[in-house]
Amino acid sequence: xxxxxxxxxxxxxxxxxxxxxxxxxxxxxxxxxxxxxxxxxxxxxxxxxxxxxxxxxxxxxxxxxxxxxxxxxxxxxxxxxxxxxxxxxxxxxxxxxxxxxxxxxxxxxxxxxxxxxxxxxxxxxxxxxxxxxxxxxxxxxxxxxxxxxxxxxxxxxxxxxxxxxxxxxxxxxxxxxxxxxxxxxxxxxxxxxxxxxxxxxxxxxxxxxxxxxxxxxxxxxxxxxxxxxxxxxxxxxxxxxxxxxxxxxxxxxxxxxxxxxxxxxxxxxxxxxxxxxxxxxxxxxxxxxxxxxxxxxxxxxxxxxxxxxxxxxxxxxxxxxxxxxxxxxxxxxxxxxxxxxxxxxxxxxxxxxxxxxxxxxxxxxxxxxxxxxxxxxx
Amino acid sequence: xxxxxxxxxxxxxxxxxxxxxxxxxxxxxxxxxxxxxxxxxxxxxxxxxxxxxxxxxxxxxxxxxxxxxxxxxxxxxxxxxxxxxxxxxxxxxxxxxxxxxxxxxxxxxxxxxxxxxxxxxxxxxxxxxxxxxxxxxxxxxxxxxxxxxxxxxxxxxxxxxxxxxxxxxxxxxxxxxxxxxxxxxxxxxxxxxxxxxxxxxxxxxxxxxxxxxxxxxxxxxxxxxxxxxxxxxxxxxxxxxxxxxxxxxxxxxxxxxxxxxxxxxxxxxxxxxxxxxxxxxxxxxxxxxxxxxxxxxxxxxxxxxxxxxxxxxxxxxxxxxxxxxxxxxxxxxxxxxxxxxxxxxxxxxxxxxxxxxxxxxxxxxxxxxxxxxxxxxxxxxxxxxxxxxxxxxxxxxxxxxxxxxxxxxxxxxxxxxxxxxxxxxxxxxxxxxxxxxxxxxxxxxxxxxxxxxxxxxxxxxxxxxxxxxxxxxxxxxxxxxxxxxxxxxxxxxxxxxxxxxxxxxxxxxxxxxxxxxxxxxxxxxxxxxxxxxxxx
Numbered sequence: 001x002x003x004x005x006x007x008x009x010x011x012x013x014x015x016x017x018x019x020x021x022x023x024x025x026x027x028x029x030x031x032x033x034x035x036x037x038x039x040x041x042x043x044x045x046x047x048x049x050x051x052x053x054x055x056x057x058x059x060x061x062x063x064x065x066x067x068x069x070x071x072x073x074x075x076x077x078x079x080x081x082x083x084x085x086x087x088x089x090x091x092x093x094x095x096x097x098x099x100x101x102x103x104x105x106x107x108x109x110x111x112x113x114x115x116x117x118x119x120x121x122x123x124x125x126x127x128x129x130x131x132x133x134x135x136x137x138x139x140x141x142x143x144x145x146x147x148x149x150x151x152x153x154x155x156x157x158x159x160x161x162x163x164x165x166x167x168x169x170x171x172x173x174x175x176x177x178x179x180x181x182x183x184x185x186x187x188x189x190x191x192x193x194x195x196x197x198x199x200x201x202x203x204x205x206x207x208x209x210x211x212x213x214x215x216x217x218x219x220x221x222x223x224x225x226x227x228x229x230x231x232x233x234x235x236x237x238x239x240x241x242x243x244x245x246x247x248x249x250x251x252x253x254x255x256x257x258x259x260x261x262x263x264x265x266x267x268x269x270x271x272x273x274x275x276x277x278x279x280x281x282x283x284x285x286x287x288x289x290x291x292x293x294x295x296x297x298x299x300x301x302x303x304x305x306x307x308x309x310x311x312x313x314x315x316x317x318x319x320x321x322x323x324x325x326x327x328x329x330x331x332x333x334x335x336x337x338x339x340x341x342x343x344x345x346x347x348x349x350x351x352x353x354x355x356x357x358x359x360x361x362x363x364x365x366x367x368x369x370x371x372x373x374x375x376x377x378x
Numbered sequence: 379x380x381x382x383x384x385x386x387x388x389x390x391x392x393x394x395x396x397x398x399x400x401x402x403x404x405x406x407x408x409x410x411x412x413x414x415x416x417x418x419x420x421x422x423x424x425x426x427x428x429x430x431x432x433x434x435x436x437x438x439x440x441x442x443x444x445x446x447x448x449x450x451x452x453x454x455x456x457x458x459x460x461x462x463x464x465x466x467x468x469x470x471x472x473x474x475x476x477x478x479x480x481x482x483x484x485x486x487x488x489x490x491x492x493x494x495x496x497x498x499x500x501x502x503x504x505x506x507x508x509x510x511x512x513x514x515x516x517x518x519x520x521x522x523x524x525x526x527x528x529x530x531x532x533x534x535x536x537x538x539x540x541x542x543x544x545x546x547x548x549x550x551x552x553x554x555x556x557x558x559x560x561x562x563x564x565x566x567x568x569x570x571x572x573x574x575x576x577x578x579x580x581x582x583x584x585x586x587x588x589x590x591x592x593x594x595x596x597x598x599x600x601x602x603x604x605x606x607x608x609x610x611x612x613x614x615x616x617x618x619x620x621x622x623x624x625x626x627x628x629x630x631x632x633x634x635x636x637x638x639x640x641x642x643x644x645x646x647x648x649x650x651x652x653x654x655x656x657x658x659x660x661x662x663x664x665x666x667x668x669x670x671x672x673x674x675x676x677x678x679x680x681x682x683x684x685x686x687x688x689x690x691x692x693x694x695x696x697x698x699x700x701x702x703x704x705x706x707x708x709x710x711x712x713x714x715x716x717x718x719x720x721x722x723x724x725x726x727x728x729x730x731x732x733x734x735x736x737x738x739x740x741x742x743x744x745x746x747x748x749x750x751x752x753x754x755x756x757x758x759x760x761x762x763x764x765x766x767x768x769x770x771x772x773x774x775x776x777x778x779x780x781x782x783x784x785x786x787x788x789x790x791x792x793x794x795x796x797x798x799x800x801x802x803x804x805x806x807x808x809x810x811x812x813x814x815x816x817x818x819x820x821x822x823x824x825x826x827x828x829x830x831x832x833x834x835x836x837x838x839x840x841x842x843x844x845x846x847x848x849x850x851x852x853x854x855x856x857x858x859x860x861x862x863x864x865x866x867x868x869x870x871x872x873x874x875x876x877x878x879x880x881x882x883x884x885x886x887x888x889x890x891x892x893x894x895x896x897x898x899x900x901x902x903x904x905x906x907x908x909x910x911x912x913x914x
Contacts, residue, residue, distance in 0.1 A: 028828035028840060031760055038756075046757045053747035060718060060743060067721040068736070072728075073658075080723035083660040092715040093708055100704045103754065108697060110756040115693045155836065157442040165441065167838045185690075190529040191623055193688060193763060197829045202759045204689045206624060207528065208617020211690030224838075228688075228763040228831045230522045232529060233448045236834035301449050333533060 032197050035219045035244070039200025041110040049103060056099075114200075117212045120182035124173065128185075128192025128205035128227065130335065131234030131292055135173050138184075142257045145340050146171045147288045148237045152296050167224040170288065172241035176250035180216045189335065190232060196225035196240055204229055217244045232333075233301065234292040273344070275351065275364050282352025285345045290353075293333065298357030305333060309357045318365050321350055322373050338374060343367040404499065407491035408897060409476045410794075412498050416473025417787070419501055421863070423465035424780075426509070428856050430458040435818075435852040437835055438845050451835035452520035453512070459523025460541075463641065464548045465505055467775070470783045471644040472555050475583045477794065479559060481888040481895065482577045484568025484904045489561035497554035504547035511537035522833055524634070527615035527626040531607045538608065542601040549594040556590035559583055568887075570906035574668070577886055578661060581668050582647030585675045589636045589643070592679070597633040600626070624689050631682035639678045642742075642774060643671060645782030646713060649735045651886070652789050653717050656732035657724030658883035663716040664912045670709035670716075677706050687758045696755045703753035707746070714743055729881070730804030734785030737777050737812050745773030748823065763833075766826025772819045777812070784811075784862065791866065792880040796894035797873030803865045810858035817851030885910045 033043040070076065125136040129145075136143040149170045153159040162168070175181050185194050187205035194213075195202040203213040217223075225240040245253065273281075287296075293305035300307035308314050313321050325346055328336035337346065347367040354361040390398035406412060433454050437445045446454065476494070480487055488494045511518035519541045521529040530538055563584045567576070576584070604626075606612040613619025615626045654661045661667065683691060683699040691699075717739055726732070748770040752761050761767060784807075792798050821844035826832075830841045837845065879889040887904050888895075 029824045031827040032829070039760075042756050042760055045754060046751065046760065049751045049754055049757065053750060057743070057747060060714060061740065063722065064718045064736075064739065067718070067724065068726065071657075071722065071724050071726050073725045076723070076725050079658040079725040081659070082723075083662050083664070083720075085663070088715075088719070089663055089666045089712065093712055096708050096711045097705075100707060100750075104701060104704060107700065107754045107756055111693060111696060111700070114756055114759070115696075155443055157444075161441060161839060163839070165839050166836060190533055191526060195763075195831070197760060200760065202688050202762055206617075206689065208621075208623070209690065225829070226831050226834075230452070230526070230529065230833040232533065233452060233520070235452075236448065236831075236836050301447065 034198045034200050035217050035221070035223065036198075036200050036215045037218075038110070038114050038215070039198060041106075041113065042200050045103075045106055045110055048106070052099060052103060056096075114213075117182050117214045119180060120214060121179040122175065123182045123184065124175070125184040125186070125210075126173075126194050126205065128187035128189075128194065128231065128238070129340075130189050130232050130333065131227070131238040133192075133194070133238060133240060134188075134340075135171075137254075140254050140258065142254065144171045144257075146173065146241070148239055149288075150237075152287060152291060156296075164224065166236065167226070167239045167241070169239055169241045172222070172243045174243045174245060174250060174253045175215075175217065176247045177217055177220050177244050179247070180214060183213045183215070184210050185213060186210045191229050192227050192231045192238070193229035194225070194240060195228040196223055196242055198223040199225075199242065202228055217242075220244050220246060233305075237292060272366055272368075273347070275355075278348045278351040278364060279355060281345065282348035282350070283356075285341065285349040286352055289337065289341065290349065298353065298359075308353050309359065311359075314353050314359055315361055318350060318354070318363055318369070319373060321353070322346065322365065322370055325350060326370070326374055343370040343374065346370045405495070407487075407495050409480050409488045409491070409494065410895070410897070412488075412494050413473045413476030413478075414794075415498050416469045416476060416501075419498075419505075420466050420470035420473060420783075421866075423461050423469070423505065424859070425863075427458050427461035427466055428859065430454045430461070431852060432856050434458060435849040438837070439849040440846065441837055441839055441842050443836060446835070448835045449517055449520060452522070452833070453518040455833055456519045456522055456525070457508070457512070460508065460519075461505070462775070463523065463637070464545075465501075465508075467641045467779045467783070468548075468552065469501060471583075471586070471641070471779075472552075474579075474644065474648070474783070474786050474790075475555075475559055478790065478888065479562055479580055479583060480566070481793075481891065481899060482580050482886055483563065483566065483571050484887050484900045484909075485562060485566035486898060486900050488558050489565050490558045493554050494558050497551045497558065500547050500551040504544045504551065507540050507547070508544040511540050514540070524630060525604075526630075527604065527607070527623050531604050531615055534604075534608065539605065542605050545601050546598055549598045552590050552594045556587040556594075559587040560591070563587075568900065568903035568909075570909050574665070575909055575912050577647075578650035578664070578667055579644070579647035582643045582650070582671055585671050586640050586643045589640050589675055589678065593633040593636045593640075596629060597637075600629040600633060603629070624686070627686050627689060628683065631685045632679075634685065635682040636675075636678040638774075639674055641779045643675065645738065645742075645779045646671065648782040648786040648789075649717065649738050652731050652735040652785055653720050653739075654885070655789075655881050655883045656729060656735075657721045657726050659720060659724040660885075660912070661716070662719040662722075663712075666712055667716055670712040673709040674706060677702060677709070681706060684753060684755075684758070687755050688762045700753060700755040704750065707750050707753075710746055714739065714746070725883075729788075730799070730801060730808055731785045731789035731881075733805060733808040733812075734781045734788065737808065738781045738785065741773055741777030741781070741812075741816075745770055745778060748773065761826065763831055764826035765822040765830045765832055768832050769819050769822035769826060772815075772822070776815055776819065781811075787866065789881070790888075791869050792876030793888060793891075793893050793895065795870050795873070796876055796892075797869045797871075798876050798880060799865050799869040799873060803861055807858060807861040807865060810861070811855060814851045814854035814858055818848050818855055819851075821845075821848050821851075 031043055031046050033040055123138045125138055127134040133146045146169045149168045150166050154161045154165060185203040185205045187207045192205040193202055194205055199215040201213045201215055203211055221244055223242045227235055227238045294300055294308050298308035326338040328334050344367045347365045347370045350365045354363045390402055392399045433446060437451055514537050517535040518537050603614040607614050607616060613621040615621050615623050650661055681699060681703045684703040687696060752758055752770060788804055825841055825844050830837055876893045878892055890908055891899055
């Protein structure tokens with residue numbers, strides 16, 4: 001017994017020490033109340049259920065520990081003989097049933113509210129990919145991909161980790177405050193799950209099917225979430241960032257995004273790039289899109305994600321590599337990037353792979369070549 | 379043949395006669411031998427699956443890439459789950475049933491001894507196949523123990539086919555084991571052992587066997603559909619061919635939810651034997667305990683979709699599954715209240731089996747509370763696929779099923795070996811396990827509520843503290859289990875003689891036999907008067 005006491009003491013000390021070491025990271029014990037009507041309701045329901053459980057726990061554990069203390073053999077040497085009581089059995093079947101009915105009523109109401117996606121102001125289609133999200137604003141004609149923006153060096157512990165480590169993206173979803181947003185969630189390859197705790201939304205994205213969720217955020221701010229359904233090796237690396245802005249800022253953002261799209265289209269891939277420009281851009285594109293599978297040194301990750309070092313594809317004709325990047329490789333994990341990357345980006349990343357990781361083909365692929373193949377395939 | 383010669387015949391020694399020794403264990407049809415084999419398989423798998431848990435916790439000790447890459451991490455979570463469910467809890471429970479059911483109902487052996495031999499010996503083959511995937515070219519199964527399509531079908535590594543075959547074998551073994559237990563309990567009860575006089579452990583296993591018989595074929599169907607999707611051009615789960623990935627989840631959880639009760643019902647039986655023994659008072663409400671077990675088993679078939687609230691079910695479906703899931707709390711509550719009332723005004727002592735049973739009672743109830751919270755569909759949208767769920771099912775499985783198995787081993791080990799185990803070490807094992815498992819799993823509730831998804835190898839900084847604490851707890855829990863191994867091995871070879879009935883409060887036919895029992899027991903049935911009365 002003394003050993004156990006000492007041990008407990010040591011454990012408590014160890015926990016305190018750990019806490020002081022990590023004192024800079026602030027942590028959270030409970031569910032977030034969130035910033036939408038649904039998330040407030042869910043939080044209230046969660047707390048109600050929690051306190052009911054605490055109440056029942058106090059009664060059950062109270063009786064149990066009373067017996068453990070008072071009815072141990074040293075205090076209570078002669079056991080009682082009773083072993084059944086119809087009334088008690090019925091009581092402790094009926095009382096929990098009543099408690100359950102009481103909690104089921106608000107649960108039903110919250111659920112019905114959650115499912116009511118009518119009268120929305122803005123519709124955003126969310127598509128899960130291995131391992132990124134695509135957002136399409138159906139009424140505004142805006143569409144973009146959202147990738148993890150935490151640098152690989154932070155993940156590999158070569159650099160100190162930023163405050164939003166693994167919860168930051170290049171292109172956040174932007175939505176206006178106090179408007180009902182309807183999200184249509186689906187996926188392109190495997191099942192993903194779009195989860196933003198502060199919005200009270202977790203909706204599985206299921207390939208081939210579209211499901212709905214909604215949010216009406218009451219507070220401007222940045223809210224972060226993650227994919228919640230195991231979707232492969234990059235499951236931890238496809239976060240969600242929702243920027244909630246004022247209606248005015250949202251209108252400006254929409255304008256900027258639609259204008260930007262036209263600019264990108266008119267720029268078209270007619271400029272020839274220098275090799276160093278291509279390599280520099282290619283490295284960026286590689287880190288955002290390819291590194292999760294093919295790894296930072298192009299060494300690949302077991303059989304499913306082949307190595308790019310001395311690879312037959314990378315050292316073979318540039319056209320076939322371009323085709324694989326554009327249209328994917330059927331029956332493998334290699335997805336099609338034709339809708340995700342511009343011709344410039346594809347040209348850059350192909351140039352990069354052909355001149356990195358010990359590959360020395362000296363090839364340069366220009367955007368025009370990519371554009372040609374892209375059209376050809378269509 | 380004299381008693382001694384008979385004894386010698388059955389027990390060739392490993393070192394003097396290794397071939398005969400191996401042949402004895404491979405060809406045995408004796409329920410005690412097969413029970414022992416099941417328990418040792420489970421013990422080995424416990425350390426294999428536990429080692430995987432240590433790798434998982436080592437990776438999660440700090441944020442950042444630390445110990446294994448994400449791909450291997452996913453393989454570890456998958457195999458840890460599959461091994462713990464199919465390789466540890468299920469074989470251990472079957473091993474306990476093999477040892478105890480014939481002893482407790484006064485039967486000379488299981489009803490189908492050759493089938494019994496086969497249902498055990500399939501298992502080492504199944505687990506050899508499953509574990510061999512780690513050494514294959516390409517990844518081992520890496521999509522979680524629930525192996526959702528299409529991650530496991532279209533996107534699954536080649537080793538998936540080996541996992542499918544291993545699951546077929548495990549299913550075959552479980553179905554044969556279940557048939558055997560049902561046949562034994564229906565046909566081989568000794569005269570006077572009516573259904574309503576059967577010990578609770580026998581009752582819970584009787585019901586569990588029906589659950590196994592009902593759902594293992596469903597799992598076999600599920601993995602067969604995966605196989606045909608992968609290789610024979612079907613599209614059950616592939617939307618591109620008109621299939622539905624959610625169909626997979628419906629089939630899987632139609633197996634999976636009753637499976638959860640398959641893992642816990644025999645544990646209820648064990649605890650219902652141990653608490654009365656050490657309270658020196660009969661089980662309170664025996665009849666209601668039986669009815670509650672039947673009720674839990676029946677409801678288990680119609681609650682499966684509560685694992686799928688976020689898949690976009692229609693609201694009518696969500697309400698149906700929410701209400702029925704909440705209903706499970708009623709019979710489960712009845713059981714907990716009956717156990718507590720059994721202790722009330724008893725004369726309690728706290729030997730190791732009782733400590734584990736009480737650990738079960740407290741921590742299983744905590745797991746039950748988080749289960750009630752999870753049943754509330756709207757709240758489940760926040761809990762689903764987070765560490766809150768991980769905390770919940772580890773609370774019902776580790777201090778639930780695993781503690782019950784350990785309680786049972788400590789409780790019946792003197793009977794099986796004829797030796798008392800070391801009580802001091804047993805208690806130490808309990809306290810270390812109980813403390814470390816709470817250090818491991820309790821912070822996971824906070825992690826889940828704070829927003830940490832499950833099955834991620836790296837996480838945001840606000841989750842760092844609790845992950846570190848959980849990892850330390852896990853290492854402590856893992857190391858503490860070596861005490862268990864030591865105590866068991868020591869009790870097999872040495873220790874004070876146990877006597878026929880080492881626990882003064884114990885009731886039941888098994889305690890009328892010598893310790894260790896002879897190789898063949900109840901060759902003539904026990905007398906009717908020796909069967910304890912239960913209830914009314």
